[in-house]
Amino acid sequence: MKTPYSEEAIADILRKQAEWEENELAAALNGRPEEREVYETESGIKLKRVYTAADVADIPADELGFPGAFPFTRGAYPTMYRxxxxxxxxxxxxxxxxxxxxxxxxxxxxxxxxxxxxxxxxxxxxxxxxxxxxxxxxxxxxxxxxxxxxxxxxxxxxxxxxxxxxxxxxxxxxxxxxxxxxxxxxxxxxxxxxxxxxxxxxxxxxxxxxxxxxxxxxxxxxxxxxxxxxxxxxxxxxxxxxxxxxxxxxxxxxxxxxxxxxxxxxxxxxxxxxxxxxxxxxxxxxxxxxxxxxxxxxxxxxxxxxxxxxxxxxxxxxxxxxxxxxxxxxxxxxxxxxxxxxxxxxxxxxxxxxxxxxxxxxxxxxxxxxxxxxxxxxxxxxxxxxxxxxxxxxxxxxxxxxxxxxxxxxxxxxxxxxxxxxxxxxxxxxxxxxxxxxxxxxxxxxxxxxxxxxxxxxxxxxGEKISVGVNRYVDETSEAAEAEIHPYDEQCTQLQVERLNAVRANRDFAHIQMLLEELKQQARTEDSNLLPKTIELVKARATLGEICGALRDVWGSYDEPMIV
CATH class of the missing domain: 3.20.20.240 (Methylmalonyl-CoA mutase)
Known part of the structure; x- marks a missing residue:
C-alpha cells in the first residue's frame, strides 16, 4: 500500500504528539477543562482533539486521487467550477x-x-x-x-x-x-x-x-x-x-x-x-x-x-x-x-x-x-x-x-x-x-x-443540540416575527376543474378507454415497457388521474407496515 508518509515520519509525529499532550495540553486542561467529555459529529462519529498525518497514514494515496478520476473523492470533474x-x-x-x-x-x-x-x-x-x-x-x-x-x-x-x-x-x-x-x-x-x-x-x-x-x-x-x-x-x-x-x-x-x-x-x-x-x-x-x-x-x-x-x-x-x-x-x-x-x-x-x-x-x-x-x-x-x-x-x-x-x-x-x-x-x-x-x-x-x-x-x-434564538440565546421579549406570506389562490381549484371539464368534453373518450385497457394488459406482464402507451394516452388527452387509476386497478394500493 502506497501512502504519502514514511514509517519514520509517522513515528516522529506520534512521539512529538505524546510530548505535546504531556506538557502543553495537560497544562491547558488543568487550567481550563474542555466544555464536553465527548465531541462527535451529528451522526455519532467520535472526533479527536487534533488531527495529524498519523491519522491519515493508512489511507492509500489512490483513495484521494485527483478530481474527475476514480474514485472521484476530490470531485466529479477535473476542472470543477473553473x-x-x-x-x-x-x-x-x-x-x-x-x-x-x-x-x-x-x-x-x-x-x-x-x-x-x-x-x-x-x-x-x-x-x-x-x-x-x-x-x-x-x-x-x-x-x-x-x-x-x-x-x-x-x-x-x-x-x-x-x-x-x-x-x-x-x-x-x-x-x-x-x-x-x-x-x-x-x-x-x-x-x-x-x-x-x-x-x-x-x-x-x-x-x-x-x-x-x-x-x-x-x-x-x-x-x-x-x-x-x-x-x-x-x-x-x-x-x-x-x-x-x-x-x-x-x-x-x-x-x-x-x-x-x-x-x-x-x-x-x-x-x-x-x-x-x-x-x-x-x-x-x-x-x-x-x-x-x-x-x-x-x-x-x-x-x-x-x-x-x-x-x-x-x-x-x-x-x-x-x-x-x-x-x-x-x-x-x-x-x-x-x-x-x-x-x-x-x-x-x-x-x-x-x-x-x-x-x-x-x-x-x-x-x-x-x-x-x-x-x-x-x-x-x-x-x-x-x-x-x-x-x-x-x-x-x-x-x-x-x-x-x-x-x-x-x-x-x-x-x-x-x-x-x-x-x-x-x-x-x-x-x-x-x-x-x-x-x-x-x-x-x-x-x-x-x-x-x-x-x-x-x-x-x-438543549444538547443548539438552535440559536430557539433553545440558546433566547430573547424572551421576542416571538416568532411576522413575515410576508406567499398567498394561496383560492380560485385555483375552480380553474383546474373547469379546464378538466373542457378537455373531457373535447376528446375521443372511447379511444382513451381502449388505450387504458391496453395499458392495463401491459401492466399485467413484466416484460412490457409502459412508457410508449402512456405517451399515447397523454397525447389523446387522458388525465393524470385516469392513467394512474388504471394501474391502481391492476396493482392495488400500498399499505404501510406498522412501525413500533
Whole structure:
C-alpha cells in the first residue's frame, strides 16, 4: 500500500504528539477543562482533539486521487467550477401552471440557470384536481397538473432545448415525463436536446416522504421502465434523482442518508440489468439529491465519501467501465428543517453557511432555501435573496478557483475515510438481510429513520443540540416575527376543474378507454415497457388521474407496515 508518509515520519509525529499532550495540553486542561467529555459529529462519529498525518497514514494515496478520476473523492470533474459553475436551480411550484410559469420567468431574470418544479399533493398521488381526495390541496404546496395542456402552460415561452428542467415528482413521475416529452414533440423540439432531471425515486417515498400510489415492487417496475425508455428517447434527461435529502428531512443522519440511498441505487440497477440493459448504458444518467445540513465538516466529508462509495459500487459490484458511470453527480439543497420562525432572519446565515459547505464539497447544482420557508412557500423577495446567496459565494469570495480546496486536510481526509467505512458497513448489513426492496417492504429503513429522528428530538429538547434564538440565546421579549406570506389562490381549484371539464368534453373518450385497457394488459406482464402507451394516452388527452387509476386497478394500493 502506497501512502504519502514514511514509517519514520509517522513515528516522529506520534512521539512529538505524546510530548505535546504531556506538557502543553495537560497544562491547558488543568487550567481550563474542555466544555464536553465527548465531541462527535451529528451522526455519532467520535472526533479527536487534533488531527495529524498519523491519522491519515493508512489511507492509500489512490483513495484521494485527483478530481474527475476514480474514485472521484476530490470531485466529479477535473476542472470543477473553473470550467463550469454549479447550476443555480431554485425550486418553484404553486397554484395553476401560469402562476408557476411567472415565477420561473422572474427567477430566470434574477439569475437562475435551471428550472425546478414542485407539484401539488394531488398530482404527486396521481389524482385529478376534481377528485374528492384532492379537496383543499389543489395548487397548495406545488403546481397542479391534470393534463398535457397544463404542462404546456407551465413552460409557456420557455425554450425546452435551452434550459435544464428538474421535475420533483415521484409516484406519478412516468406520467409527468410522458406529458413533458409530448409537449416537446408538439413544439418541434429535438428530444435528444432536452436536458433535465426527474426525481422519480420510489423507495425513498415509502421510507420518508410517504407519498405513494402502488405497492413497492410495481412502483420500482415503473422506474425501471422510465430508465430504459428515457435512455434511448431523451438521453440528456436524468430519469431519476435518488433523494437522500428526504431521508435527512425525517431525521436520518449523514451516514444513513448516503448508505440507504446507495442501497436503493443497487436495487434499481439490479432491476434494470435483469431487464437486459448494460450498466454502462444507463448509469451515466443516474443523479442524486442530497442535503447540506448543519454539521459543516461532516457534510463536506459526506459528499467526498459518497463519491468514493458510489464509484466502487459501480466498478466493483456492477462492472462499469465508463468513467461517467462511476461519477456521482449531486444536486444539493440547504436544510429546510434547520430554519426557524423565531428570529427568522437568522435563516439567511444558516443557509449561506450550508451553501458554502455544498460548494466546498463539490456539488453540481444547488437550491438555497428562502429565509421565510418556515412559514410558507417563499416570496419572490426571499427567492431573490436565496439566489443572491449562491451568486455571492460563486462570484465574490474566490472559493471556486481551486478544486477540492480542503483536500489533504488531516481532519477532512480522516473523517471522509471514517464515513466511508460506516456507509459500507450499513450496505453490507442491508445485503445480508435480503436487500433494499425486501427491507422497505418490512419497514426496516423506516424504523431506523424513526429511531434517528427521536434521538435528534431528545437532543434538541434537552438543549444538547443548539438552535440559536430557539433553545440558546433566547430573547424572551421576542416571538416568532411576522413575515410576508406567499398567498394561496383560492380560485385555483375552480380553474383546474373547469379546464378538466373542457378537455373531457373535447376528446375521443372511447379511444382513451381502449388505450387504458391496453395499458392495463401491459401492466399485467413484466416484460412490457409502459412508457410508449402512456405517451399515447397523454397525447389523446387522458388525465393524470385516469392513467394512474388504471394501474391502481391492476396493482392495488400500498399499505404501510406498522412501525413500533
Amino acid at each position: 470550467g463550469r459553475p454549479w447550476t443555480i436551480r431554485q425550486v418553484a411550484g404553486f397554484g395553476n401552471p401560469e402562476a408557476t410559469n411567472n415565477r420561473y420567468k422572474y427567477m430566470i431574470a434574477t439569475g437562475q440557470t435551471g428550472l425546478s418544479t414542485d407539484f401539488d399533493l394531488p398530482t404527486l398521488l396521481g389524482l385529478d384536481s376534481d377528485d374528492p381526495m384532492a379537496f383543499g390541496e389543489v395548487g397548495r404546496v406545488g403546481v397542479a397538473i391534470d393534463t398535457i395542456e397544463d404542462v404546456d402552460r407551465l413552460f409557456d415561452g420557455i425554450d425546452l432545448e435551452q434550459i435544464s428542467v428538474s421535475l420533483t415528482i415521484n409516484p406519478s413521475a412516468w406520467v409527468i415525463y410522458a406529458m413533458f416529452v409530448a409537449v416537446a414533440e408538439q413544439r418541434g423540439c429535438d428530444l435528444h436536446k432536452l436536458n433535465g432531471t426527474l426525481q422519480a425515486d420510489p423507495l425513498k417515498e415509502y421510507v420518508a416522504q410517504k407519498e405513494w400510489i402502488y405497492p413497492v415492487k410495481p412502483a420500482v417496475r415503473l422506474l425501471r421502465d422510465l430508465i430504459m425508455y428515457s435512455t434511448e428517447a431523451t438521453p440528456k434527461i436524468n430519469p431519476i434523482s435518488l433523494s437522500g435529502y428526504h431521508l435527512s428531512d425525517v431525521g436520518g443522519n449523514a451516514i444513513q442518508e448516503i448508505a440507504f440511498i446507495m442501497a436503493f441505487t443497487i436495487a434499481y440497477c439490479e432491476q434494470v440489468i435483469d431487464a437486459g440493459m448494460d450498466i454502462d448504458d444507463f448509469a451515466p444518467r443516474l443523479s442524486f439529491f442530497f442535503i447540506s445540513h448543519q454539521d459543516f465538516f461532516e457534510q463536506i466529508c459526506k459528499f467526498r465519501a459518497a463519491r468514493r462509495v458510489y464509484a466502487k459500487i459501480m466498478s466493483e459490484r456492477f462492472g462499469a467501465k465508463k468513467p461517467e458511470s462511476m461519477r456521482l453527480r449531486v444536486h444539493v439543497q440547504t436544510a429546510a428543517m434547520s430554519l426557524t420562525k423565531v428570529e427568522h432572519h437568522n435563516n439567511l446565515m444558516r443557509t449561506a453557511i450550508q451553501a458554502l459547505g455544498a460548494v466546498l464539497a463539490g456539488c453540481q447544482s444547488m437550491h438555497t432555501n428562502g429565509l421565510d420557508e418556515a412559514f410558507a412557500i417563499p416570496t419572490e423577495e426571499a427567492m431573490k435573496l436565496a439566489i443572491r446567496t449562491q451568486q455571492i459565494i460563486r462570484d465574490e469570495i474566490n472559493v471556486t478557483s481551486v478544486v477540492d480546496p480542503l483536500g489533504g486536510s488531516y481532519f477532512v481526509e480522516s473523517l471522509t475515510r471514517d464515513m466511508e467505512k460506516e456507509m459500507l458497513r450499513v450496505l453490507k448489513e442491508v445485503d445480508e438481510m435480503g436487500g433494499a426492496i425486501k427491507l422497505v417492504e418490512e419497514g426496516w429503513f423506516q424504523q431506523k429513520l424513526a429511531d434517528s429522528a427521536y434521538a435528534i428530538f431528545k437532543k434538541v429538547d434537552s
